[in-house]
Each structure stands twice: as structure tokens, then as C-alpha cells.
Amino acid sequence: MNAHQSLAIGQPIETFDAISPPVTEPDAMVRFEGISKTYPAYRGKPGVNALHNIDFAIPRGSVAGVIGRSGAGKSSLVRLINGLEKPTTGRVIVDGRDISALTGRALRLAQRSIGMIFQHFNLLSSRTAADNIALPLEIAGWAKADIKARVTELLALVGIADKHDRYPSELSGGQKQRVGIARALATRPSVLLSDEATSALDPQTTRAILDLLANINRELGVTIVLITHEMSVVRQLAKEVVVLDAGHVVESGHVADIFTHPKHPITQSFLAEVIGDSLPVSLASRIVPGPSAGGHAVIRIEVRGAGAGETLVARLARELGRDVSLLSARIDEIGGQHVGSLVLGIPLGVSSAADAVTRTLAFLSQHQFSAEHLGYVA
Amino acid sequence: MSPELVNLIIQATFESLYMVGIAALLGTAFGLPLGVFLATSRKGELFAAPIVNRVLGIVVNATRSTPFIILVVAIIPFTRLIAGTSIGSTAAIVPLTIASTPFIARLVEAAIREVDGGLIETASSFGASPLQIVLKVLIPEALPGLLLALTLAVVSLLGYSAMVGAVGGGGLGDLGIRYGYQRFMPEMMLAVVVVLIALVQLVQSAGDFLARRVNRRLRHR
Numbered sequence: 178m179n180a181h182q183s184l185a186i187g188q189p190i191e192t193f194d195a196i197s198p199p200v201t202e203p204d205a206m207v208r209f210e211g212i213s214k215t216y217p218a219y220r221g222k223p224g225v226n227a228l229h230n231i232d233f234a235i236p237r238g239s240v241a242g243v244i245g246r247s248g249a250g251k252s253s254l255v256r257l258i259n260g261l262e263k264p265t266t267g268r269v270i271v272d273g274r275d276i277s278a279l280t281g282r283a284l285r286l287a288q289r290s291i292g293m294i295f296q297h298f299n300l301l302s303s304r305t306a307a308d309n310i311a312l313p314l315e316i317a318g319w320a321k322a323d324i325k326a327r328v329t330e331l332l333a334l335v336g337i338a339d340k341h342d343r344y345p346s347e348l349s350g351g352q353k354q355r356v357g358i359a360r361a362l363a364t365r366p367s368v369l370l371s372d373e374a375t376s377a378l379d380p381q382t383t384r385a386i387l388d389l390l391a392n393i394n395r396e397l398g399v400t401i402v403l404i405t406h407e408m409s410v411v412r413q414l415a416k417e418v419v420v421l422d423a424g425h426v427v428e429s430g431h432v433a434d435i436f437t438h439p440k441h442p443i444t445q446s447f448l449a450e451v452i453g454d455s456l457p458v459s460l461a462s463r464i465v466p467g468p469s470a471g472g473h474a475v476i477r478i479e480v481r482g483a484g485a486g487e488t489l490v491a492r493l494a495r496e497l498g499r500d501v502s503l504l505s506a507r508i509d510e511i512g513g514q515h516v517g518s519l520v521l522g523i524p525l526g527v528s529s530a531a532d533a534v535t536r537t538l539a540f541l542s543q544h545q546f547s548a549e550h551l552g553y554v555a
Numbered sequence: 556m557s558p559e560l561v562n563l564i565i566q567a568t569f570e571s572l573y574m575v576g577i578a579a580l581l582g583t584a585f586g587l588p589l590g591v592f593l594a595t596s597r598k599g600e601l602f603a604a605p606i607v608n609r610v611l612g613i614v615v616n617a618t619r620s621t622p623f624i625i626l627v628v629a630i631i632p633f634t635r636l637i638a639g640t641s642i643g644s645t646a647a648i649v650p651l652t653i654a655s656t657p658f659i660a661r662l663v664e665a666a667i668r669e670v671d672g673g674l675i676e677t678a679s680s681f682g683a684s685p686l687q688i689v690l691k692v693l694i695p696e697a698l699p700g701l702l703l704a705l706t707l708a709v710v711s712l713l714g715y716s717a718m719v720g721a722v723g724g725g726g727l728g729d730l731g732i733r734y735g736y737q738r739f740m741p742e743m744m745l746a747v748v749v750v751l752i753a754l755v756q757l758v759q760s761a762g763d764f765l766a767r768r769v770n771r772r773l774r775h776r
Contacts, residue, residue, distance in 0.1 A: 259680050288682035299677040302772045303695040312691065313681040344771040364681065 205234035206368055206400040207241075207258055211267035214253050214424075227253040228424045231267070235417060240394050240401045242415030242432070244408065244447060250424040251404045255370050258402060259291040260284050272367050289317055292361030292399075296373040298353040300345040300360075306352075307332065307341045310359045317364055331359035335389060351382035358389065362399070369393070371403045375410060387413050408450045412436075412511045420444045432512030437481040452517045453507050456551075460504055460520065464552040473502060473522030474534045475551040478541060480508055480517045489546070490521065496540050497533070499524050504554075522554060556742060563730060564746055570644045571726035571754075574719065575712045577648050582655030582712070583705060589615075589656065590663025591689055601675065601685040615657040623654050624718050631722070647724030651715055659708045666700030667693050699770040706762025710755050717751075727751055 212231040218224040227250045235241040245251050256262040257269050260276045269277045272290060279287055300309045307328045314324045332338045335355040345353055354374060361369055371390065375383040391414055394401050403410055411418055411432065418436070419429040420443055427441040439445045455461070456477075464475055478489070494501045501521050508517030523537050534550050541548040589611070595601040596608040621629070627650040631641045634649040670693050678688045694701070717728020727747050735744025 261676065261679055282684075285682035285684060288680060291680070293677070293680040295673065295677065297673060299671070299673045301674060301692060301696055303698060303769070304771075312678070313683075315691065316678070316681060316683045316687050346772055361681075370680075 204236055205270070206237040206239070206272055207235040207402065208270040209233055209254075209257075209267065210270065212257065212264045212269065213266045214250070214257065214262065215265045226424055228257075228264075231426055233419055233426055233429045235400060235402060238394070238398050238400055239416050240391070240403065240414050241417040241419065242403045242405060242411035243419045243421060244405055244411050245421030246406060246443070248423075249421040251406075251421055252372065254421065255293075255372055255402065255404045258368065258370055259288055259293055289313070289364045290366045291368045291370065292364070292366035293370040293372065294354065294357045294361050294374045296376045298345070298350075298357045298377075300353055300356055302345055305342050305344055306337065306348065306356045309345070309356055310363055313360060313363045327363060328359075331363060334362070334393075335359045349382075350378050351385060354378065354382075354386050355389065358386075358393070362393065362397070367400060369399050369401045371401060371405075373404055373406070376405070376407065380409075383410070384413070390414060408447045411447075412451055412509070416512065420447070433514040434512075436511045436516055437514050448511075448516065451511070452509050456520060457505050460554075463554045465554070466552050468525055468553045469555050470525070472525055472553050472555045473504075474525060474537070474553055475504065476521050476523055476534070476537055476541075477549045477551055478519045478521065479547040480515050480519060481547075482514055489519070489544075492544075493521070493537065493540060497523065497536060499526055520551070525553075556746070560734075560743065560746075563734070564727075564743075564750060567725065567727045567730040567747070568750055568754075571713065571716050571728075574644050574647050574651055574716050574724065574726055575709060578651035578655055578712055578716075579705070579709050581648070581652040582659045582708060585652070585656040586659025586708075587663055587701075589660040591667055591693065593660060593664040594667035595685075595689070595693075601688060615660055618653065618657040619661070623650070623715050626650055626654055627719060627722055642723040644725045647716070647719035647722070647726070650719065651712055654715055655708055655712055658711065659704065662704030662707060663697075663701060666697040666704050669700055670696045699766040699772075702762055702766040702769065706759055706766075709758050709762075713751060713754060713758070 209231045212228055213226070214228040216225040216227060231254070243251055243254055253262060257264055257277065258271060260279060264277050267277075268275050271287070274287060276284070276287055276291075301312065304312065310328045310331050311324045314327060319327070329338070329341075332341055335358050337352055337355050337359075340348060340352060340356070343352075345356070348356065357374070358369075369390075374390075375386050378386060387410065390401055390403075393399055401414075403415060405411060415432050417430065418432045420427050420435065420441060422441070422443045428435050428439070428444050435444060436448050439448050456464075460475075468474065480489075490501055490503060501523060503519065504522050505520040506517070508515050508519075510516070521537075523533050525533055538548055538550065592602060593608060593611060593615070596604045598605045618626075627647075630650055630653065634646050635641045637649050638646040640646050674692050674696060675688055678692045683691065716724070716726050717731070720726060720729025720732055723729075727750060731744050731747035734740050735747060
């Protein structure tokens with residue numbers, strides 16, 4: 178029995194299983210199959226093809242990030258998962274059931290197993306924190322006593338047990354989002370959708386909210402789908418990533434795989450937000466195309482993978498028999514993998530400049546590092 | 556002023572309150588659902604029925620643009636059908652209700668449309684039915700606006716109620732016309748106006764107070 182089940186107090190009056198038997202697909206919690214979404218022309222505005230041929234799956238219990246620039250189709254994508262929108266073609270399987278085929282009452286019952294949190298929290302201003310959390314339970318027809326117990330438990334889970342009777346106008350942004358998270362989890366969903374849930378929060382609060390979501394994923398086993406345009410959110414929380422651009426999935430897979438070997442320019446630009454792709458200004462201004470006596474050759478090395486680069490500088494120095502200077506370094510961890518770059522200065526000694534560069538690049542290539550000769554500094 | 560005249564004023568005040576009170580209740584009973592429907596039945600909305608929405612909108616506008624005094628006489632047969640008579644305060648409730656319903660509906664529509672559309676999406680996302688969204692989200696969230704709308708409606712009804720004196724409806728307006736104007740008793744006219752001003756002030760203050768009470772959007776402690 179996992180923690181999610183042990184939290185159970187009241188039982189919802191009706192469960193979805195009573196209505197349709199699940200399709201057997203044990204590994205994927207959310208599966209997009211040939212999804213396209215077209216919004217028809219309306220009132221003089223032309224139609225929009227929001228999504229094209231989307232195919233991917235999010236494993237059960239995972240945290241998946243869907244990242245893209247604004248207008249990439251992220252919001253449409255997440256609204257297909259909880260049935261707020263219907264695909265033009267294809268189907269969306271959530272927890273083994275084709276949610277895109279459901280309507281009316283059957284859809285509403287299925288939606289109770291899919292929680293959602295929002296950028297602007299979307300709390301009812303007329304209800305206290307506790308009553309906001311109670312709303313989905315009231316809608317699901319829970320008994321009053323069960324609601325009361327469940328709400329107390331949820332407030333404690335998200336760390337705001339003391340805010341029971343506070344109205345949203347009396348809460349900070351982070352506290353409001355905690356209420357939003359508690360509300361989304363109230364009916365014990367198997368999937369939690371997060372639509373830019375931290376975009377309206379400051380960096381410190383964002384970190385706290387992401388930590389809370391990580392805990393919820395770990396403790397309750399809830400699959401989390403994060404819609405975001407912020408690389409930091411994906412980096413901190415996601416295990417899987419789907420990169421969306423102009424309605425197409427341009428890359429998808431494990432965060433570590435995607436960001437250690439980004440193929441699409443959009444993915445590369447997201448990665449650059451975290452690790453930076455430009456040299457420090459003071460260094461860039463000193464680089465010249467030709468060597469000078471006593472100067473250094475400037476080599477940039479891409480660092481990709483677990484533990485990559487940790488002993489590289491020492492090994493390279495040993496290989497060359499010279500001290501190597503570290504001019505600039507930026508390495509971050511994404512999905513447990515090191516991602517970043519080192520900029521080294523290779524001293525131009527007794528051997529020719531070309532020789533020093535050639536030997537360095539040969540050594541790096543031999544150890545599977547991708548490297549680039551940028552020029553020389555005095 | 557003689558005790559008889561004071562009694563007349565008291566009696567007329569009660570007649571006015573009776574007409575306005577019942578008409579406001581009935582106007583809200585009809586106007587609230589109508590207003591909610593108008594606010595939620597355009598294309599793509601909760602109870603999407605664009606054609607019905609447009610037809611009701613035209614009917615509401617037509618009723619609102621008919622001058623009240625003309626409405627009162629035009630519907631005399633209908634009033635007689637409903638109230639059994641076309642004379643007196645009870646009969647006057649019929650045209651007052653018919654005039655206030657579309658007015659209240661438009662005010663309710665505006666208040667409901669003020670509710671953040673994100674809340675409708677939120678409630679839908681956890682499987683709320685359209686009716687649950689109306690009862691648990693739209694009306695509670697719009698409550699401060701709805702109370703102010705109702706206040707405005709009651710104040711307007713007090714004004715309308717003065718006109719039903721023309722068809723024997725009684726009330727303060729009737730008293731002011733018959734005694735103050737036709738019998739040339741300026742002190743009676745003044746007394747009627749003072750009572751009406753006091754009533755409007757009272758209704759407005761009560762409405763403002765209640766609306767503030769239920770408004771949780773701003774810090775209130």
C-alpha cells in the first residue's frame with residue numbers, strides 16, 4: 178500500500194470504473210495518439226492549427242515537463258489531457274481510458290481523477306482556503322464529515338494547516354498556490370496538471386512550490402505534467418521532457434538524454450537559458466585569430482553526462498605536460514547529468530601553436546568530448 | 556400637519572414598501588435566472604444557446620425601452636388576469652414586476668460576466684456540471700455585485716412605484732400627486748419627497764453594507 182492510498186479517508190460516492198472498463202496500457206499514464214487540434218475561423222479571425230500529429234507517452238508516476246515558447250500549443254495540449262478540449266483528430270488516453278471520447282457525465286467523472294493547478298491560482302475569492310479545497314469534494318458529492326477530515330489532511334500536506342480560515346486575499350502567492358495544489362489533489366487524482374503554476378511566483382517561492390510538487394510525486398505517486406516556458410522548472414523537477422514548437426513535438430524523452438544531446442534549435446535555446454552559450458565579455462573581447470608568443474589557445478569543451486569533465490582539466494594537463502588555465506566554466510545538472518561548457522587556455526610553449534591545438538583536440542576527441550578552437554589570447 | 560395627514564403618509568409608505576418589496580422579490584425570482592442565462596448562453600459558454608440568447612436579449616431590450624407609464628396601461632388586461640383587478644397596490648405589483656425583471660436580468664448578467672472566466676475553467680477541470688458551476692462558483696463569486704444590482708433595482712422600483720398612482724396603485728407617489736399637486740398642499744409634497752429620500756438612503760446604505768460584508772476580494776480585517 179502506498180502513501181497515496183493510506184491517506185484515504187472518505188470514499189467518493191461514485192468511481193469511474195463503474196462506467197467503462199479501462200483499456201489495458203499499464204506503462205503509460207498519459208498517451209497522445211496522432212493528435213491534431215485545429216481551431217476553426219471565428220468572427221473574422223482565421224483558423225489556427227494549434228497542434229500537429231502529436232504522439233508521445235508519459236510514464237506512470239513520472240514528472241513530465243512540456244516546454245515551449247508562448248503560442249507553441251502547450252495550453253491546448255494540457256487541456257486535451259483533462260478533456261476541457263477535444264482533439265480534431267487522434268485520441269488521448271489517460272490512465273488507460275480514452276478521455277477524448279467521453280462527454281457529459283462520464284467526462285465529469287473522469288475529470289475527478291485529473292487535478293489541475295493554474296498560473297493565477299484561480300481560487301474563489303468568496304471562499305476560505307479550507308472551503309476552496311472542499312469545492313471539488315462538494316462537487317463529487319462527498320459527505321460533510323469526510324470533506325472536513327480530508328481538507329484538514331490536505332492543508333497539512335501542503336504545509337499551510339494554520340491558514341484554514343483565511344481568504345485568498347489574505348494569502349501570499351505561494352500560499353495561494355499551495356491551496357491550489359491541495360484543491361487539485363482533493364479527489365485523489367492519478368494525474369496532476371500544472372499550467373505554468375510557478376510563472377507568477379518569485380524564484381524563491383517557485384523553488385518551494387517545485388519542492389512540494391516533487392514531494393507529492395514521490396510520496397503519493399501522482400504523475401505530474403508540467404506545462405512551462407521556464408527551463409528552470411524542467412531542470413529542477415522533470416524526469417521526462419516534451420519540447421513543443423509551433424504545434425509540433427520537436428523532441429521528447431528523458432530530460433538527461435534530451436538536454437545532453439539537444440538536436441533542435443529550440444531545445445538548444447532552452448538549454449542556453451540555463452547554461453549560457455556566450456563567453457564572458459572580458460574574455461570574448463581578448464580573443465584574436467592568430468597566436469602570439471607566450472599566449473594561449475582558447476578551446477571550448479562541451480560537457481555532457483554524469484561526472485563528465487570532473488578530472489578532465491587535470492588529465493589534459495598531464496597529457497600536454499603543461500599547466501592548463503581555466504578561463505571560464507559553466508556547468509549545471511539536468512536530470513542527474515552534467516551539462517555545460519569549459520573554456521580552457523592551452524599554453525603555446527616550445528612546440529608550435531598548431532601542434533598544441535591539434536594535440537588538445539585529438540585528446541578530447543579520443544575521450545568523446547566535443548570541442549571547438551575559438552582563437553588565441555595573449 | 557394634522558394627524559389624519561400623517562396617517563395618510565404612513566399608510567402610503569406601507570403601500571409603497573409592499574408594492575416595491577413584492578415586485579423586487581418577484582423581479583429577482585425571474586430576473587436572476589434570466590440574467591444568469593443571458594450571461595452564460597452565448598456561443599461557447601456554459602449553456603451555449605446563441606439564438607435563444609439573442610431572442611431573449613431583444614425581448615429584454617424591448618421591455619426596457621417601453622416607458623413605464625405606457626407599460627402600465629398597455630398591460631391592464633394582463634394585470635386583471637393575474638391580480639383579478641387593475642386597480643390598487645396589489646394590481647400595481649404586476650407591471651412593477653414586469654418592468655423590474657429585465658432590468659434586474661441585465662444587472663445580473665453584468666455582475667456574472669465580471670466573474671473571472673478562469674474560475675469556470677477551474678470548476679470544469681474538476682468535473683463540475685454547468686448547474687454546479689452556476690450555484691457554487693458564479694453566484695457566490697458575483698454576490699457583492701448582485702447585491703449592489705438588487706439595491707439599484709429597489710431604488711428604481713421606488714421611483715416606478717410613484718407612477719402607478721396614475722392607475723390607482725396607491726403609495727407615496729400617488730399621495731404626492733393627489734394631495735401635494737392637485738389639492739395644492741406643498742407641505743404634503745415635501746413630506747412625501749422627504750420620506751422617499753429617506754427610504755432610498757436606507758436601501759442604498761443597507762445594500763452597500765451587505766455588499767461590503769460579502770466581498771472577500773480585498774483585505775477586510
